[in-house]
Amino acid sequence: MPLSKALALKSIYRLHQESALGDKGFLRFESDPQQPILEIARGLGELFEAENIASVQTLVPKMNADEQDNTYSGNFGLDVFPFHTDLAHWYVPPRYILLRCVNPAEHVATKLIDRRSILDEQMRDLMNRAHFRSRKRLDRKTCLLKILHNNLFRWDSLYITPANKAGIELKNIIDERIQLVKPKEIFLDKCGDCILVDNWRMLHGRGSINNDSMHRKIQRVYFKEVRF
Ligand SMILES: [Fe+2]
16 A cells, blocks of 8 residues: 555544544544645545645735735734635535644634534525625626525625625624524644534634734645545
Protein backbone atom coordinates (compact mmCIF):
# COMPACT_ATOMS: atom_id res chain seq x y z
CA MET A 1 0.00 0.00 0.00
CA PRO A 2 1.46 3.43 -0.89
CA LEU A 3 2.64 5.43 2.10
CA SER A 4 0.25 8.30 1.36
CA LYS A 5 -2.75 5.98 1.34
CA ALA A 6 -1.61 4.26 4.52
CA LEU A 7 -1.25 7.64 6.21
CA ALA A 8 -4.66 8.75 5.01
CA LEU A 9 -6.22 5.57 6.35
CA LYS A 10 -4.40 6.06 9.63
CA SER A 11 -5.94 9.53 9.87
CA ILE A 12 -9.39 8.13 9.26
CA TYR A 13 -8.96 5.48 11.94
CA ARG A 14 -8.09 8.23 14.40
CA LEU A 15 -11.43 9.91 13.88
CA HIS A 16 -13.05 10.75 17.17
CA GLN A 17 -15.34 7.85 17.78
CA GLU A 18 -18.20 9.84 19.24
CA SER A 19 -18.44 11.96 16.11
CA ALA A 20 -20.18 10.60 13.07
CA LEU A 21 -20.59 12.84 10.07
CA GLY A 22 -24.11 11.65 9.38
CA ASP A 23 -25.24 12.02 12.98
CA LYS A 24 -23.74 15.36 13.85
CA GLY A 25 -23.06 17.02 10.54
CA PHE A 26 -19.37 17.30 11.32
CA LEU A 27 -16.43 15.11 12.18
CA ARG A 28 -13.28 15.92 14.12
CA PHE A 29 -10.02 14.07 13.65
CA GLU A 30 -6.30 14.50 14.02
CA SER A 31 -3.81 14.38 11.21
CA ASP A 32 -0.04 14.22 11.04
CA PRO A 33 0.98 17.90 10.70
CA GLN A 34 3.76 16.83 8.32
CA GLN A 35 1.36 15.21 5.88
CA PRO A 36 0.32 17.45 2.98
CA ILE A 37 -3.35 18.35 3.25
CA LEU A 38 -4.03 17.30 -0.33
CA GLU A 39 -2.94 13.75 0.51
CA ILE A 40 -5.39 13.71 3.39
CA ALA A 41 -8.13 15.29 1.33
CA ARG A 42 -7.76 12.88 -1.57
CA GLY A 43 -8.00 10.02 0.90
CA LEU A 44 -11.29 11.41 2.17
CA GLY A 45 -13.16 12.06 -1.02
CA GLU A 46 -13.59 13.93 -4.29
CA LEU A 47 -12.45 17.53 -4.27
CA PHE A 48 -14.74 20.35 -5.37
CA GLU A 49 -13.14 21.71 -8.50
CA ALA A 50 -13.85 25.26 -9.66
CA GLU A 51 -11.85 27.56 -11.90
CA ASN A 52 -11.48 30.42 -9.44
CA ILE A 53 -11.18 28.39 -6.24
CA ALA A 54 -7.80 27.02 -5.16
CA SER A 55 -7.79 23.37 -4.10
CA VAL A 56 -6.19 24.43 -0.80
CA GLN A 57 -7.02 27.83 0.63
CA THR A 58 -5.16 29.38 3.54
CA LEU A 59 -7.22 31.35 6.03
CA VAL A 60 -5.49 33.91 8.23
CA PRO A 61 -6.90 36.88 10.18
CA LYS A 62 -7.07 40.04 8.12
CA MET A 63 -7.96 43.62 8.88
CA ASN A 64 -11.06 44.62 6.94
CA ALA A 65 -9.46 47.82 5.64
CA ASP A 66 -6.96 45.70 3.69
CA GLU A 67 -9.53 43.44 2.07
CA GLN A 68 -12.12 43.63 -0.68
CA ASP A 69 -15.73 44.04 0.40
CA ASN A 70 -16.76 40.81 -1.33
CA THR A 71 -14.93 38.75 1.29
CA TYR A 72 -15.78 37.99 4.90
CA SER A 73 -12.56 39.63 6.06
CA GLY A 74 -13.37 42.71 3.99
CA ASN A 75 -16.69 43.06 5.77
CA PHE A 76 -15.96 41.80 9.27
CA GLY A 77 -12.17 41.96 9.61
CA LEU A 78 -11.18 40.55 13.00
CA ASP A 79 -14.72 40.57 14.37
CA VAL A 80 -17.03 37.60 14.68
CA PHE A 81 -17.94 36.07 11.33
CA PRO A 82 -21.72 35.56 11.18
CA PHE A 83 -23.17 32.10 10.60
CA HIS A 84 -23.29 31.00 6.99
CA THR A 85 -22.71 28.12 4.64
CA ASP A 86 -19.84 28.53 2.19
CA LEU A 87 -20.53 29.68 -1.37
CA ALA A 88 -24.25 29.91 -0.60
CA HIS A 89 -24.70 32.11 -3.67
CA TRP A 90 -23.48 29.34 -5.96
CA TYR A 91 -26.16 27.18 -7.52
CA VAL A 92 -24.45 24.07 -6.13
CA PRO A 93 -22.12 24.92 -3.23
CA PRO A 94 -19.43 22.47 -2.09
CA ARG A 95 -20.91 19.62 -0.11
CA TYR A 96 -18.19 19.35 2.54
CA ILE A 97 -15.50 21.58 3.99
CA LEU A 98 -12.27 20.38 5.55
CA LEU A 99 -10.57 22.80 7.94
CA ARG A 100 -7.12 21.92 9.22
CA CYS A 101 -5.11 23.76 11.82
CA VAL A 102 -1.66 24.94 10.74
CA ASN A 103 -1.04 27.54 13.47
CA PRO A 104 -3.38 27.14 16.44
CA ALA A 105 -5.03 30.03 18.25
CA GLU A 106 -6.55 28.32 21.25
CA HIS A 107 -9.16 30.96 22.06
CA VAL A 108 -10.67 31.25 18.58
CA ALA A 109 -13.67 29.01 18.08
CA THR A 110 -15.13 27.59 14.92
CA LYS A 111 -18.85 27.68 15.69
CA LEU A 112 -21.44 25.37 14.19
CA ILE A 113 -25.24 25.37 14.06
CA ASP A 114 -27.23 22.47 12.65
CA ARG A 115 -29.93 23.52 10.21
CA ARG A 116 -32.21 21.09 12.06
CA SER A 117 -32.21 23.41 15.05
CA ILE A 118 -33.45 26.41 13.07
CA LEU A 119 -35.75 24.94 10.39
CA ASP A 120 -38.97 23.06 11.11
CA GLU A 121 -41.82 21.50 9.20
CA GLN A 122 -44.08 24.52 9.76
CA MET A 123 -41.67 26.59 7.67
CA ARG A 124 -41.85 24.32 4.64
CA ASP A 125 -44.52 26.31 2.80
CA LEU A 126 -42.67 29.58 3.46
CA MET A 127 -39.38 28.02 2.33
CA ASN A 128 -41.02 26.89 -0.90
CA ARG A 129 -42.32 30.39 -1.61
CA ALA A 130 -39.19 32.26 -0.53
CA HIS A 131 -36.74 33.24 -3.24
CA PHE A 132 -33.24 34.57 -2.79
CA ARG A 133 -30.63 35.77 -5.19
CA SER A 134 -26.94 36.51 -5.12
CA ARG A 135 -26.22 39.93 -3.62
CA LYS A 136 -24.15 40.80 -6.64
CA ARG A 137 -24.99 39.65 -10.10
CA LEU A 138 -22.22 37.30 -11.11
CA ASP A 139 -23.26 37.60 -14.73
CA ARG A 140 -26.26 39.02 -16.62
CA LYS A 141 -28.52 36.25 -15.38
CA THR A 142 -30.01 36.35 -11.92
CA CYS A 143 -30.36 32.87 -10.57
CA LEU A 144 -33.15 32.47 -8.03
CA LEU A 145 -32.15 30.30 -5.11
CA LYS A 146 -34.05 28.31 -2.51
CA ILE A 147 -32.77 28.10 1.05
CA LEU A 148 -33.58 24.40 1.15
CA HIS A 149 -33.65 22.36 -2.03
CA ASN A 150 -33.90 18.63 -1.39
CA ASN A 151 -30.89 17.98 0.82
CA LEU A 152 -29.10 21.22 0.02
CA PHE A 153 -29.37 23.94 2.64
CA ARG A 154 -27.76 27.33 2.11
CA TRP A 155 -27.60 30.45 4.20
CA ASP A 156 -25.58 33.61 4.05
CA SER A 157 -26.83 37.02 5.06
CA LEU A 158 -23.93 38.66 3.22
CA TYR A 159 -23.91 36.97 -0.17
CA ILE A 160 -27.56 36.17 -0.74
CA THR A 161 -30.49 38.50 -0.32
CA PRO A 162 -34.28 38.02 -0.38
CA ALA A 163 -35.86 38.34 -3.83
CA ASN A 164 -39.50 38.43 -2.73
CA LYS A 165 -41.71 39.13 0.26
CA ALA A 166 -41.63 35.53 1.46
CA GLY A 167 -37.84 35.69 1.30
CA ILE A 168 -37.81 38.72 3.60
CA GLU A 169 -40.11 36.93 6.04
CA LEU A 170 -37.95 33.81 5.99
CA LYS A 171 -34.74 35.80 6.43
CA ASN A 172 -36.18 37.48 9.53
CA ILE A 173 -37.14 34.13 11.05
CA ILE A 174 -33.77 32.52 10.33
CA ASP A 175 -31.81 35.51 11.62
CA GLU A 176 -33.86 35.44 14.81
CA ARG A 177 -33.43 31.70 15.33
CA ILE A 178 -29.69 31.85 14.75
CA GLN A 179 -29.50 34.34 17.62
CA LEU A 180 -31.43 32.00 19.91
CA VAL A 181 -29.55 28.77 19.23
CA LYS A 182 -26.48 27.87 21.25
CA PRO A 183 -23.82 26.90 18.73
CA LYS A 184 -21.37 24.07 19.07
CA GLU A 185 -17.89 25.49 19.59
CA ILE A 186 -14.90 23.68 18.14
CA PHE A 187 -11.35 24.69 18.96
CA LEU A 188 -8.73 23.61 16.46
CA ASP A 189 -6.02 24.07 19.03
CA LYS A 190 -3.29 21.69 17.87
CA CYS A 191 -1.34 21.55 14.61
CA GLY A 192 -3.01 18.96 12.40
CA ASP A 193 -6.42 19.17 14.10
CA CYS A 194 -9.11 18.79 11.46
CA ILE A 195 -12.82 19.21 11.17
CA LEU A 196 -14.90 17.99 8.25
CA VAL A 197 -18.21 19.85 7.99
CA ASP A 198 -21.34 19.06 5.98
CA ASN A 199 -21.77 22.40 4.19
CA TRP A 200 -25.28 21.50 3.02
CA ARG A 201 -26.39 21.07 6.60
CA MET A 202 -24.26 23.05 9.04
CA LEU A 203 -23.89 26.79 9.39
CA HIS A 204 -20.49 27.89 10.56
CA GLY A 205 -19.00 31.05 11.96
CA ARG A 206 -15.79 32.19 13.57
CA GLY A 207 -15.12 33.84 16.90
CA SER A 208 -13.41 37.23 17.05
CA ILE A 209 -9.63 37.56 16.76
CA ASN A 210 -7.64 39.37 19.42
CA ASN A 211 -4.00 40.48 19.31
CA ASP A 212 -2.84 37.14 20.68
CA SER A 213 -4.57 35.22 17.89
CA MET A 214 -3.25 37.03 14.82
CA HIS A 215 -0.96 34.09 14.02
CA ARG A 216 -3.95 31.76 13.48
CA LYS A 217 -3.65 29.83 10.23
CA ILE A 218 -6.16 27.35 8.89
CA GLN A 219 -6.19 25.42 5.62
CA ARG A 220 -9.47 24.80 3.85
CA VAL A 221 -10.41 22.28 1.18
CA TYR A 222 -13.84 21.91 -0.43
CA PHE A 223 -15.31 18.56 -1.41
CA LYS A 224 -17.89 17.47 -3.90
CA GLU A 225 -18.32 14.22 -1.96
CA VAL A 226 -16.62 12.20 0.76
CA ARG A 227 -16.35 8.44 1.15
CA PHE A 228 -18.17 7.50 4.32
FE1 LIG B 1 -17.10 30.11 5.70
